[in-house]
Amino acid sequence: MRKFWTVTLYVVLFIASVLWIYPYIWMVVASFKPANEIYGQFLPSRFTLEHYRFILEAADQMDRSFMLALGNSIFISVIVTAGVLVTSALVGFSLSRLAFKGRNLIFNFIIFQMIFPGFMFIVPLYVLIRNLGLIDTRTAVILPSLVSAWGVFMFTQSFRAVPNEYLEAAKMDGANDIWIIRKVLVPLTSSTASIVGLFTFIGIWDNFMWPLIVVRDYTKMPLSVLLASFNMQYGSYLGPVLAGSVLQTMPMVVIFLILRKYFLQGISMSLK
Amino acid sequence: MKRRLKTLEALKGWSLSGGYLLYTAIFWGYPFVWLIVLAMSKWNFLTPRRFIWFDNFIKLFQDELFWRVFINTFNFMLYFIPMVIGLSLLFALGLKRVKLFRTFFILAFLVANVSSGVAYSIIFQKLFAINGPLNDLTRAIFGVTIPWFSSPQLATLSIAMMVTWKFIGYYGLIIFSGLQAIPDTLYEAAEIDGAGRWTKFFRITVPLLNPSIVMVLVLSLTLTFGIFTEPFLITGGGPMRTTYTFQMLIYTTAFQKINPGYASSLAIVVALLSFGCVILTRKLVEREVELA
Numbered sequence: 001m002r003k004f005w006t007v008t009l010y011v012v013l014f015i016a017s018v019l020w021i022y023p024y025i026w027m028v029v030a031s032f033k034p035a036n037e038i039y040g041q042f043l044p045s046r047f048t049l050e051h052y053r054f055i056l057e058a059a060d061q062m063d064r065s066f067m068l069a070l071g072n073s074i075f076i077s078v079i080v081t082a083g084v085l086v087t088s089a090l091v092g093f094s095l096s097r098l099a100f101k102g103r104n105l106i107f108n109f110i111i112f113q114m115i116f117p118g119f120m121f122i123v124p125l126y127v128l129i130r131n132l133g134l135i136d137t138r139t140a141v142i143l144p145s146l147v148s149a150w151g152v153f154m155f156t157q158s159f160r161a162v163p164n165e166y167l168e169a170a171k172m173d174g175a176n177d178i179w180i181i182r183k184v185l186v187p188l189t190s191s192t193a194s195i196v197g198l199f200t201f202i203g204i205w206d207n208f209m210w211p212l213i214v215v216r217d218y219t220k221m222p223l224s225v226l227l228a229s230f231n232m233q234y235g236s237y238l239g240p241v242l243a244g245s246v247l248q249t250m251p252m253v254v255i256f257l258i259l260r261k262y263f264l265q266g267i268s269m270s271l272k
Numbered sequence: 273m274k275r276r277l278k279t280l281e282a283l284k285g286w287s288l289s290g291g292y293l294l295y296t297a298i299f300w301g302y303p304f305v306w307l308i309v310l311a312m313s314k315w316n317f318l319t320p321r322r323f324i325w326f327d328n329f330i331k332l333f334q335d336e337l338f339w340r341v342f343i344n345t346f347n348f349m350l351y352f353i354p355m356v357i358g359l360s361l362l363f364a365l366g367l368k369r370v371k372l373f374r375t376f377f378i379l380a381f382l383v384a385n386v387s388s389g390v391a392y393s394i395i396f397q398k399l400f401a402i403n404g405p406l407n408d409l410t411r412a413i414f415g416v417t418i419p420w421f422s423s424p425q426l427a428t429l430s431i432a433m434m435v436t437w438k439f440i441g442y443y444g445l446i447i448f449s450g451l452q453a454i455p456d457t458l459y460e461a462a463e464i465d466g467a468g469r470w471t472k473f474f475r476i477t478v479p480l481l482n483p484s485i486v487m488v489l490v491l492s493l494t495l496t497f498g499i500f501t502e503p504f505l506i507t508g509g510g511p512m513r514t515t516y517t518f519q520m521l522i523y524t525t526a527f528q529k530i531n532p533g534y535a536s537s538l539a540i541v542v543a544l545l546s547f548g549c550v551i552l553t554r555k556l557v558e559r560e561v562e563l564a
Binding site: 009017018042 | 288298390449
C-alpha cells in the first residue's frame with residue numbers, strides 16, 4: 001500500500017513538472033514551426049528558422065530592431081548588475097568592517113528603506129529623470145537601479161559573519177582595503193555575491209514598467225518593452241513574437257540554470 | 273598612531289557610506305519628498321503646479337474607478353491566495369516525501385519563476401487563446417470552448433492561475449525549508465503517544481510551519497498590489513475593467529491622463545492598503561513558534 005502511494009506521488013510530481021515546463025516547451029517548439037502550423041499540431045511537418053530570420057532582418061524595417069533591443073538589454077543589465085555588486089560590496093564593507101560613528105544608524109535606515117515598495121517612487125522618479133533630461137536614454141533605466149539597499153544589506157550581513165582572523169592576517173601582509181574585499185571577503189562570501197548578482201540581473205532584465213515609461217524611442221528600448229510593443233502592434237505575426245519571446249527568456253533561464261545552487265540558497269536565506 | 277588609524281578608518285567608513293547616502297538622497301529621498309508634494313498638487317507636468325491639500329485623496333475615495341479596482345484586487349486575492357498557498361503546501365509536502373529526482377522537480381517548478389514577465393504573458397495569451405492549444409484540447413475532449421481572457425470572472429481567475437504557475441516553485445520551496453526545519457524526533461515522539469497521520473499533520477506540521485506560511489502570505493499579498501505586466505499585456509484591464517489593477521491605474525493616470533498628482537495620491541493609498549493587509553495578516557495568522 002505504502003509503495004503504491006509513493007509511486008502515485010512520483011507520477012503526479014512528474015506530470016506536474018512537465019505541465020509546469022510545458023509553456024516553455026511549447027514556446028520553443030512553436031518558434032521553429034512554419035507559421036500556419038503554430039496552432040494545431042504540436043509537432044510540425046518541418047522545422048524552420050524563418051521567424052528568427054524575420055526578427056533579425058525584416059523587423060528592422062518595421063522600426064523594431066530586436067538585435068538593437070537585445071544589445072540594449074545586455075548593456076543595461078550588465079552595467080546595473082556590476083554596479084550593484086561593486087557598490088554593495090564597498091558600502092557593505094564600510095558598514096561591517098570599518099568603525100565609525102553613525103554606522104548602525106545607517107544600517108537601520110537601509111532596513112527602513114526596504115519597507116517601501118518600488119511603485120511608490122515611479123511618478124516622482126519620472127519627474128526627476130525628466131528634469132535631468134534623461135528621457136529616452138538607456139541611462140534613465142540604469143541610473144535609478146545602480147545602487148540597491150537590499151544588496152548593501154545582504155553584503156553587510158555576510159561580511160559581518162567572516163571571522164576577524166582572516167582580515168588580521170591579510171592586514172599583517174600589508175593588504176589594502178580593496179585587496180581585502182576582493183581577495184578575502186568576497187571569496188569567503190561568494191554565495192552572497194552570486195545571489196545578489198543573480199536576482200539583480202533577473203530583476204533588471206525583466207523590468208518592464210519603468211523602461212516602458214522612460215523610453216519611447218525604439219532604438220533605446222530594452223528587449224522586454226520592444227517585444228511587448230511588437231506584440232501589441234503586430235500580434236498576428238505569431239512566429240516572430242514567439243521567437244522574440246525565446247530571445248527574451250533564454251538569457252534568464254540559462255543564468256538561472258548556471259547559478260541554480262545559489263538561487264536555492266537565496267530562498268532559504270530570505271527566511272532569516 | 274593608533275588614534276590616527278582610527279580617524280583614518282572613520283574617514284574611509286564615512287566616505288563609502290556617504291556615497292551611498294548621497295545616491296539615496298537623490299534617487300530615494302528626493303522622490304519621496306516629491307511623492308508627498310505631488311500627492312497634494314494639481315499638475316500636468318508642464319504648467320505651474322497648484323497646491324490643493326487633500327483634494328486628490330477626497331476625489332480618490334469618490335472615484336468609481338478606484339473602487340472598481342479595489343474590488344478587482346480583493347477578487348483576485350480570493351482566487352490567488354488560497355490557490356497559491358494550497359498548491360505550494362502540496363508541492364512542499366510532496367517534495368519532502370520523495371528522495372529521487374528532487375532537484376529535477378524543484379528546477380521544473382522554479383524555472384517558471386524566472387520566466388520573463390513580458391514573454392510569459394505573451395505565451396499564456398497564445399496558449400489560452402480562443403483558437404489556442406488549450407481550447408483545441410478542451411474542444412476535442414469535452415466539446416467546449418472556454419473564453420479564458422474574454423469573460424469577466426474567468427479573466428481574473430486566468431490571471432490568478434498564471435501568477436500561481438509562476439510562484440508555486442518559489443513559495444513551495446520556502447515552505448519546504450520550513451518543513452526541513454521540523455525535527456523528526458517530534459514526529460517519533462508523537463507516534464509513540466499513538467498520534468495518527470492527521471493528528472501529526474495538524475498538531476505538529478501546521479503549527480510549526482507558521483513562520484513559512486506567514487512569509488508566503490506576506491509575499492503573495494504584496495505581490496497582489498504590484499501586478500502590472502500580465503493584465504496590461506493580455507487583457508488591457510478588460511473585459512469590463514475586471515482585470516484593471518492598481519498599478520495599471522497609477523500608470524494610466526500619470527502617463528496617459530497626465531495627472532501625476534492624482535497618481536501620486538493613489539500610490540500612497542495603495543502602499544497603505546498593502547501595509548494594512550500585511551499587518552492584519554500578521555496579527556491574525558502569526559503565532560510564536562519555539563523549536564527547543
